[in-house]
Amino acid sequence: MQPLIRFWQNLRLRAKFLLILLTGIALISVTSIAALHIPLHAYDEELYKSSSQMITLFAEQIQNELENYEDISFRILTDKTLQENLTMMRDTPPGTLKWITAKSDVADRVAYYSLWFSGAVCFQLKSAGGTIYSHFFEKSTGADALTPARMEAATEHRGRYVWLAEDGEQPRLFLVREIREIQDMSLDTLGVLLIEVDFPALVEQYSRGMEKMGVEPLCAVYRDGLCLYASDDGIRDIAVGADGYTYMKLNGEEKLCVRYTASNGMNYVILVDYGNIRLTTAAAVSIMVLCIIGATVLVLLISTGLINTILSHLLVLLYKFDHFAISGEPVSSDGTPYQHRYDEIGDLHRGFDWMTREWNRLNQEKEEQQNLLQEKQIQQLRAQIRPHFLYNTLESIYCLARGAEDQRIAVMTSALGKLLRASLNDKRDIVTVKEDFELAQKYLSIQQIRYGERLRIEAAIDEGTLPCAIPAMTIQPLVENAIHHAAEKMFDTCIIRIIGRETADGVDITVQDNGPGMEDDILEKLESGAVQPEGLGIGMRNIHKRIQHAFSEQYGLRVKSDGNGTQVVIHLPPMRQ
Numbered sequence: 001m002q003p004l005i006r007f008w009q010n011l012r013l014r015a016k017f018l019l020i021l022l023t024g025i026a027l028i029s030v031t032s033i034a035a036l037h038i039p040l041h042a043y044d045e046e047l048y049k050s051s052s053q054m055i056t057l058f059a060e061q062i063q064n065e066l067e068n069y070e071d072i073s074f075r076i077l078t079d080k081t082l083q084e085n086l087t088m089m090r091d092t093p094p095g096t097l098k099w100i101t102a103k104s105d106v107a108d109r110v111a112y113y114s115l116w117f118s119g120a121v122c123f124q125l126k127s128a129g130g131t132i133y134s135h136f137f138e139k140s141t142g143a144d145a146l147t148p149a150r151m152e153a154a155t156e157h158r159g160r161y162v163w164l165a166e167d168g169e170q171p172r173l174f175l176v177r178e179i180r181e182i183q184d185m186s187l188d189t190l191g192v193l194l195i196e197v198d199f200p201a202l203v204e205q206y207s208r209g210m211e212k213m214g215v216e217p218l219c220a221v222y223r224d225g226l227c228l229y230a231s232d233d234g235i236r237d238i239a240v241g242a243d244g245y246t247y248m249k250l251n252g253e254e255k256l257c258v259r260y261t262a263s264n265g266m267n268y269v270i271l272v273d274y275g276n277i278r279l280t281t282a283a284a285v286s287i288m289v290l291c292i293i294g295a296t297v298l299v300l301l302i303s304t305g306l307i308n309t310i311l312s313h314l315l316v317l318l319y320k321f322d323h324f325a326i327s328g329e330p331v332s333s334d335g336t337p338y339q340h341r342y343d344e345i346g347d348l349h350r351g352f353d354w355m356t357r358e359w360n361r362l363n364q365e366k367e368e369q370q371n372l373l374q375e376k377q378i379q380q381l382r383a384q385i386r387p388h389f390l391y392n393t394l395e396s397i398y399c400l401a402r403g404a405e406d407q408r409i410a411v412m413t414s415a416l417g418k419l420l421r422a423s424l425n426d427k428r429d430i431v432t433v434k435e436d437f438e439l440a441q442k443y444l445s446i447q448q449i450r451y452g453e454r455l456r457i458e459a460a461i462d463e464g465t466l467p468c469a470i471p472a473m474t475i476q477p478l479v480e481n482a483i484h485h486a487a488e489k490m491f492d493t494c495i496i497r498i499i500g501r502e503t504a505d506g507v508d509i510t511v512q513d514n515g516p517g518m519e520d521d522i523l524e525k526l527e528s529g530a531v532q533p534e535g536l537g538i539g540m541r542n543i544h545k546r547i548q549h550a551f552s553e554q555y556g557l558r559v560k561s562d563g564n565g566t567q568v569v570i571h572l573p574p575m576r577q
Helices: 002-010 013-035 037-078 080-091 097-114 148-156 199-212 275-327 344-382 387-403 407-425 433-454 475-485 522-528 536-550
Strands: 120-127 132-136 162-166 172-180 189-197 218-223 226-230 244-250 253-261 267-273 430-432 455-461 469-471 494-503 506-513 556-562 565-572
Touching: 013 037, 013 275, 037 080, 037 097, 037 172, 037 189, 037 199, 037 218, 037 253, 037 267, 037 275, 080 097, 080 120, 080 189, 097 120, 097 132, 148 162, 148 172, 148 189, 162 226, 199 218, 199 226, 253 275, 267 275, 275 344, 430 433, 433 455, 433 469, 433 475, 433 494, 469 536, 469 565, 475 494, 475 506, 475 536, 475 565, 536 556, 536 565
Parallel strands: 455 494
Antiparallel strands: 120 132, 120 189, 162 172, 172 189, 218 226, 218 267, 244 253, 253 267, 430 469, 494 506, 506 565, 556 565
């Protein structure tokens, strides 16, 4: 298995594509040829259904005719005149006037019923006293058909009809029935009737009807294993078997043999010519196989051309790989034919081109960062003044101001010292809203001394928002930004409002001023570069990014501004420290 895997891995792409294509075509071709048996089998099933419908119609016609004989026998059995006269002949001595009159009436009635039979060989009635009434038709031999065996079969069925099929030089079909007295429900035997049916003529009559519809059936009809009719001597020897269809040969010709059992117990066997059908289907299969072979060759030719086209673009990409590995020069975004191609090949080329440019940009940024790092290290060396020295100096200024009873200098010095301690000593990235707000208050105490009555502070922060998490030094830069854009640019009193509220999806801390306002989309313009950040503009953008980095992109700053001032909303999650 491993040698095969290595062989596959080492194959060129063209060979892999062609091998996959050939495998797919082979599978489809084999499947298509195998699937040809499905429609052929379905065709045979439909042919069988059609033949079954034909046999069913054929059998129902014959069965209806036989049921007609059964109905006539029942009418004879229940005929009131026959009942009365056969009873009279049974109960009256022979030779008397009543007996002779009854015999004559029975003869007339039998003659009347004989006119009802269109396909019979003979119609006989034998009274209980032994008097026989016979009517023989065209194919009759004139012999007495009421043999003891047939009369015994009729007697055994006690008034019910029975069909008797008998073998001989010519198979014969009889209906026999015992006539019983039903007037006083004594059910005594009054006689026996017999009807011999010309079954071959009956079958041929309906066969001619089928021929008129364009069907020339070769058929055989069986009852109790005895062949009553066969249109051909060859079909006479076919076994009855179970219902269904099989293929067979008769006189060297292919036939579809369909077997069917009617509700009256008769078995029908019909042969349908299948030779022409098989030749037609074989020709259709041959044409389909040739079409599959032709389509396979055509697909191979077209696919080979398309594969070569695809591989040529991959070879171009390999050349670009090699060129970049040697020279390290990024691929320009101008003039390449793959910039406006949006398939996978276009994606690969654009992705590689972008990667080379990005690699070049990162290298340049890395060099710049190295330069900045070196400069920063120099600045840190120059600014190595211990923080506590600055705190001690501010503390000394605070003590001198208190001694000189200059309250403003004392407050400003104390607030500035606390601001410096918080910004230099507290290394936490996340604090509570309460802590950040207290830091902003220290800053505002300094600004209130600076601006005096021109600056008024209003704060309304809900208790539930105070424990919530917020990035350190968030509120103070926004307050500073509000003073810068409001107090320094207006002559009226500048009002700074700091409001904290819980919302449905988090916490909102609002810093609001009544200044001249700014653009609502200032953050988007700072992000896109449409507005160059200066001073506090950088602070707003950094605060927005810090909040999103700390929590997620659904949080951050929202700016609302009009002619009556600016609102900067800090949207925070309901997360508590």
